[in-house]
Amino acid sequence: MNKSRKKYIIVFIITISIFIAVFSLVDFLDAKKRQNISQLQDRITVDLIANETQFDLLKNAPCKAINEAILSRQLGELGKKLAYAEETQGVRNQSVVDLKKYYSLLQVKDYLLSQEVSEKCDIQIESIIYFYEQECNDCIKQGYVLSELKKKYPWLRIYSFDRNLDFSIVETFAGLYDISETAPIIIINEKKYSGFKTVEEIEEYIPELIEKKIHEERVKGGEESIQKKYPSADIVFVSHTDQEYSYRVFEENEQDVEYLDIDLTYDEAEDNFSFSSEKLGKQE
Amino acid sequence: MEYFFYIFLFITLYFQIFLLISFFENKEEKIEKPLEDSDYLSVTIMVPCYNEESTVERTIKSLQELDYPIDKLNIMIIDDGSIDNTWNVVQQFRDDSRIILMQKENEGSKFAALNFALAHIDTELVGVLDADSWVSKNALVEYMYFFRDKEVMATIPSMVIGEPNGILQKSQKAEYDLGLFARKAFSNINAIYITPGPFSVFRKYVFDTLGPYKEAHHTEDAEIALRMQKHHYKIAYSEKSVVYTVPPNKVKPLIKQRVRWVYGFIRNVIDYKGLFFKKEYKELGTIILPIGVFRVFITVILFPLSMWLILVPLLKFLRKILVVGYNPSFFGSFDWFFVGASQIQIFTIIGFFMTIFTIWIGRELIFDRRKFTIDIVYMLVVYTFIAPIWLIKASWNALRSKKESWR
Numbered sequence: 001m002n003k004s005r006k007k008y009i010i011v012f013i014i015t016i017s018i019f020i021a022v023f024s025l026v027d028f029l030d031a032k033k034r035q036n037i038s039q040l041q042d043r044i045t046v047d048l049i050a051n052e053t054q055f056d057l058l059k060n061a062p063c064k065a066i067n068e069a070i071l072s073r074q075l076g077e078l079g080k081k082l083a084y085a086e087e088t089q090g091v092r093n094q095s096v097v098d099l100k101k102y103y104s105l106l107q108v109k110d111y112l113l114s115q116e117v118s119e120k121c122d123i124q125i126e127s128i129i130y131f132y133e134q135e136c137n138d139c140i141k142q143g144y145v146l147s148e149l150k151k152k153y154p155w156l157r158i159y160s161f162d163r164n165l166d167f168s169i170v171e172t173f174a175g176l177y178d179i180s181e182t183a184p185i186i187i188i189n190e191k192k193y194s195g196f197k198t199v200e201e202i203e204e205y206i207p208e209l210i211e212k213k214i215h216e217e218r219v220k221g222g223e224e225s226i227q228k229k230y231p232s233a234d235i236v237f238v239s240h241t242d243q244e245y246s247y248r249v250f251e252e253n254e255q256d257v258e259y260l261d262i263d264l265t266y267d268e269a270e271d272n273f274s275f276s277s278e279k280l281g282k283q284e
Numbered sequence: 285m286e287y288f289f290y291i292f293l294f295i296t297l298y299f300q301i302f303l304l305i306s307f308f309e310n311k312e313e314k315i316e317k318p319l320e321d322s323d324y325l326s327v328t329i330m331v332p333c334y335n336e337e338s339t340v341e342r343t344i345k346s347l348q349e350l351d352y353p354i355d356k357l358n359i360m361i362i363d364d365g366s367i368d369n370t371w372n373v374v375q376q377f378r379d380d381s382r383i384i385l386m387q388k389e390n391e392g393s394k395f396a397a398l399n400f401a402l403a404h405i406d407t408e409l410v411g412v413l414d415a416d417s418w419v420s421k422n423a424l425v426e427y428m429y430f431f432r433d434k435e436v437m438a439t440i441p442s443m444v445i446g447e448p449n450g451i452l453q454k455s456q457k458a459e460y461d462l463g464l465f466a467r468k469a470f471s472n473i474n475a476i477y478i479t480p481g482p483f484s485v486f487r488k489y490v491f492d493t494l495g496p497y498k499e500a501h502h503t504e505d506a507e508i509a510l511r512m513q514k515h516h517y518k519i520a521y522s523e524k525s526v527v528y529t530v531p532p533n534k535v536k537p538l539i540k541q542r543v544r545w546v547y548g549f550i551r552n553v554i555d556y557k558g559l560f561f562k563k564e565y566k567e568l569g570t571i572i573l574p575i576g577v578f579r580v581f582i583t584v585i586l587f588p589l590s591m592w593l594i595l596v597p598l599l600k601f602l603r604k605i606l607v608v609g610y611n612p613s614f615f616g617s618f619d620w621f622f623v624g625a626s627q628i629q630i631f632t633i634i635g636f637f638m639t640i641f642t643i644w645i646g647r648e649l650i651f652d653r654r655k656f657t658i659d660i661v662y663m664l665v666v667y668t669f670i671a672p673i674w675l676i677k678a679s680w681n682a683l684r685s686k687k688e689s690w691r
Contacts, residue, residue, distance in 0.1 A: 004566055004567060007302075007305065008302075008570075008571075010305065011298060011301050011302045011305055012298065014301050014305075015294060015297050015298045015301055018297060018301075018634070019290075019294065019297075022627055022630045022631060022634075023627060025630065026626065026627050026630065140603075141603070141607045144603075144604045144607045145607060198607075
């Protein structure tokens with residue numbers, strides 16, 4: 001065969017191979033994604049059923065058990081994946097639309113359940129309801145702000161609903177808050193805020209967020225100062241009043257199950273803890 | 285539409301791979317044994333100047349310092365009717381026996397000045413050096429290794445940007461280095477289609493047999509090369525002969541220069557379309573020229589599009605930072621769910637790495653050690669925005685004037 005013709009063919013083969021490689025890589029990734037989306041659907045279905053069950057349990061289960069079961073479950077992970085699927089597959093993709101409907105339903109259920117728990121067990125659950133629209137510039141920015149808040153305050157519950165999703169439940173839910181404005185709209189403690197809101201603004205609307213964060217840091221700080229004194233101890237936070245933080249400390253390798261009840265006083269000016277009392281106790 | 289796009293992409297990729305393979309083809313052209321006295325051919329270097337008072341001095345000095353026997357080298361300075369101080373500036377070289385100073389009326393084109401000088405030359409070799417460029421000491425001697433081959437009719441140098449300043453010139457530096465790769469690949473398959481103004485050296489025989497320079501849409505350096513190719517005259521590339529040139533440092537002159545180049549290239553290739561798809565012209569006729577012209581048109585689409593695909597995620601990221609600040613978070617676990625790419629994105633990445641790779645080997649040719657420099661980034665960004673301007677303008681002009689000439 002002619003030498004230069006051979007070269008044309010070799011180059012053609014290489015080029016074709018690169019094309020095939022690229023297209024099959026994309027196919028592979030797409031297949032992975034489709035598989036993941038169907039897994040997502042399964043998980044949402046399971047969650048929906050779990051939610052139903054917890055509602056029934058709530059009637060006679062103790063608050064403590066319910067609390068943990070509900071508050072530890074996070075929809076955030078599902079939401080993140082859904083948002084990504086939306087971005088890559090397009091908002092009009094049928095399986096994305098279906099997923100979003102399921103997810104919206106799950107969110108409404110979760111919201112109702114957490115309201116119920118909050119009332120029955122008298123605990124505060126910080127949550128934000130967020131209505132957005134497709135192709136809305138402020139909504140993209142608002143989305144960034146909300147994910148930032150979620151990162152900062154992991155216990156914050158954010159329920160986001162796409163108003164363009166043709167789904168009666170979302171409409172009913174929106175009707176509860178009498179929404180006529182254009183997105184983004186945020187609802188915090190039954191109060192409606194419309195227009196783009198920054199991280200700082202939202203933190204102002206929910207002062208509990210910062211308070212809780214400070215409280216968490218204090219509790220942790222107290223633990224650290226006890227740890228310095230008893231490096232190998234197990235520390236459990238018990239309660240706090242004002243500037244008093246009480247802990248129960250279990251020393252390891254003790255024959256009898258003894259424990260120390262320690263009270264710490266927090267000094268705001270100095271930003272440190274001092275030991276105010278230590279009491280030895282024994283478990284029966 | 286999408287399919288057209290992939291066909292374009294396929295042709296572009298085919299061309300790049302073709303060049304890559306050609307680049308690594310081994311071609312024994314240069315005869316390595318030491319030069320003998322008879323290998324030093326007599327040379328005249330023509331330096332046409334039109335209003336070059338600030339740069340011509342450096343150009344001539346670099347020629348004076350060439351490592352070449354004094355009695356074999358002539359330097360012919362042609363003042364092409366400059367209206368600035370050029371003629372006075374070159375007077376300082378009057379006493380050098382190798383230097384001949386000439387003056388003529390300006391006729392609005394460089395080719396006329398070159399032909400004017402050609403009429404006075406009877407050395408075996410004749411070269412050109414633009415008055416804004418300067419040569420390295422060994423540039424001419426290196427050529428003689430190639431001219432030992434009786435079939436080599438012209439030799440071209442490695443053109444690089446000397447002392448680049450500012451983003452625009454640095455972008456051009458990266459581009460020129462990339463061009464070295466292409467030049468080497470072309471030379472390996474005997475497909476050099478331009479003998480650039482900075483330091484191309486010909487056998488006088490070329491002009492004696494093929495005639496003098498032509499107007500050639502203001503790109504006489506492309507026309508003469510194509511004319512040589514048409515007659516199967518061999519053009520060699522001496523990568524060790526480095527020539528430095530000063531590029532435009534403003535956007536407008538750069539666009540003007542490139543419109544002239546691209547326009548001239550398209551028009552000349554159309555004038556020489558007889559070379560297309562003829563067996564005797566091999567790769568030059570089957571691939572290099574046809575795809576070369578075609579590429580001008582598709583680059584208008586492909587280059588900005590691929591850059592756009594890189595810039596969009598970047599802009600999105602920036603917008604996020606503007607809203608909530610930069611808070612990197614690290615995913616503890618890898619999740620296949622968040623991995624995804626489109627074909628075009630992957631091709632863009634392939635193109636990006638190919639660009640870097642070709643610049644790398646271009647620099648390897650001239651022993652430039654600094655391979656990955658910021659000017660590559662400048663080039664990618666700057667050319668995204670301004671290259672389409674000259675490509676579109678030149679293509680448009682070429683199409684329009686073609687129509688006119690048909691009337």
